[in-house]
Amino acid sequence: MNKKNIRWIVIGCMTLFLIPNAFYYFNFNGELSKSPKHWGQYGDFIGGSINPVLTIANIIALIYLTYTVSHLEDKRSIEHMNVQKKIIINQMRHNALLDLLKAVDHYTNLIETTPNKYAVVSTVNNPFDPFEQNTYHLFRDANTDSFKKEYLEKLQSSIYKLKNIGMGEDNIRIKIEADNYRTFQQNFIQALNQYIIKELSPTN
Numbered sequence: 001m002n003k004k005n006i007r008w009i010v011i012g013c014m015t016l017f018l019i020p021n022a023f024y025y026f027n028f029n030g031e032l033s034k035s036p037k038h039w040g041q042y043g044d045f046i047g048g049s050i051n052p053v054l055t056i057a058n059i060i061a062l063i064y065l066t067y068t069v070s071h072l073e074d075k076r077s078i079e080h081m082n083v084q085k086k087i088i089i090n091q092m093r094h095n096a097l098l099d100l101l102k103a104v105d106h107y108t109n110l111i112e113t114t115p116n117k118y119a120v121v122s123t124v125n126n127p128f129d130p131f132e133q134n135t136y137h138l139f140r141d142a143n144t145d146s147f148k149k150e151y152l153e154k155l156q157s158s159i160y161k162l163k164n165i166g167m168g169e170d171n172i173r174i175k176i177e178a179d180n181y182r183t184f185q186q187n188f189i190q191a192l193n194q195y196i197i198k199e200l201s202p203t204n
Contacts, residue, residue, distance in 0.1 A: 093196050096135035104185050139192055151191050155184040
């Protein structure tokens with residue numbers, strides 16, 4: 001509670017006390033009685049005047065407190081739901097990255113271990129195609145132009161070079177392009193993994 005609210009509460013309490021006293025003072029000519037009976041009547045008058053107002057004030061305060069507590073609980077519930085949503089989405093991102101890693105490892109292992117490397121690069125599906133089509137939207141920052149230019153375009157260019165190596169090309173060139181491809185895909189996956197870690201931080 002700030003100082004301004006406290007000041008208004010004090011002013012209200014003083015006003016609440018002074019008004020019935022002012023009525024009593026002017027009605028009975030401001031005389032102070034020596035009779036206990038009169039003082040008892042004075043107390044009954046003050047109590048009868050102030051108590052209904054205090055009762056109403058207590059009801060208003062109770063309603064206000066109930067609303068405040070309910071609002072805080074709703075806010076906590078929303079925050080809890082947002083945290084759960086973030087956890088679920090990041091789990092989906094993590095699973096998508098794991099699937100991509102498995103597909104990439106399988107693809108690059110085929111290139112490196114199969115004697116006829118041309119057959120691999122020309123016929124095996126690029127593992128990034130289903131990832132880009134189905135789960136890339138989960139990575140919001142990865143959809144920016146700067147991210148695509150830094151990672152995705154280099155990766156796609158490397159894949160294109162691998163795919164377009166001719167039948168007569170030697171395995172050395174295929175090996176070089178495969179190494180470039182592996183480097184670009186590692187950079188790409190590492191960047192996505194860093195994005196997941198950043199999204200899990202308390203400040204986001």
